[in-house]
Amino acid sequence: MAAALPAAHGGDLTRPGQHTWVHAIVRWVFIATSLAFLAALLLAPLATVFAMAFQRGPYAYLESFADPDTAAAIRLTLTTAAVAVPINTVFGLAAAWAIAKFEFRGKSVLITLIDLPLAISPVISGMVFVLLFGLHGWFGAWLRDHDLSIVFALPGIMLATMFVTFPYVARELIPLMQQLGNDEEEAAITLGADGWMTFFRVTLPKIRWGLVYGVVLCNARAMGEFGAVSVVSGHIRGLTNTMPLHIEILYNEYNFVGAFAVASLLTLLAGLTLVIKTAIERTGYRRRR
16 A cells, blocks of 8 residues: 555656646746736835835935824824734733633634624724714713813724734634643643643743734734724824825825825835744744644
8 A cells, every 4th residue: 555655646746738738838827827916916006106105216205204294103003003912912812712721601702703803894993983982972971071082082093903903813823722722731730830830831832923923913904904093083193193094195185205105114014024924934833733
């Protein structure tokens, strides 16, 4: 039987049509079609972004970032990501731990709620916060009486961003923890380790690359979110405009160099995210799942 395996493998390599000119043509047609599709939908827009950003030279490009409103939009985007990503990381760890390691009532409901932001439009997500915390919303009168602002202010932007990004860490860790099982944790507890020691010494080292992968995806979505943030921000220049919203305003004002300069910065941040994602995949994380 062992001798039959190489023969079968060799038969697959030498099956009819494998090395004919028709096979070669079909293969290169598919490759060329794929490359043309990527060039049209990915490379050409990226090239256009940088070409428009540097249309008036490097000085005009750098001058675009000296605008106070642009600087405020960059700070707001980074601040929002710096708050939303750690909170969603903690939530994702807790939710994945609970779902993968325990059986409890409402487990299916929790899984459904985690998937909810992926199933509904981000604009609808933003509208939910307006209906809750807006001036005429459920808590609007109470917030007004206590001089608190959520919608059209920084808290609303952070809440909307956290809502649309919280599935990413949890969804990356849940299948990974389920696949790893509970044997090593149970062995550690049997040997006298408490819950925290078991988590930090046994569980966390096994899921660290999955955790980083989920954090990278969460951060990318947080910095690029448009729909939900657009609804709750109020578009106040210098105060509640994130980078995607500021790009839209600059473009509508025909400030193409400024708009594409900010877009190029977002593109570079996305490229950095892609590099980190690729580096994580090359560690073998995807192969081990």
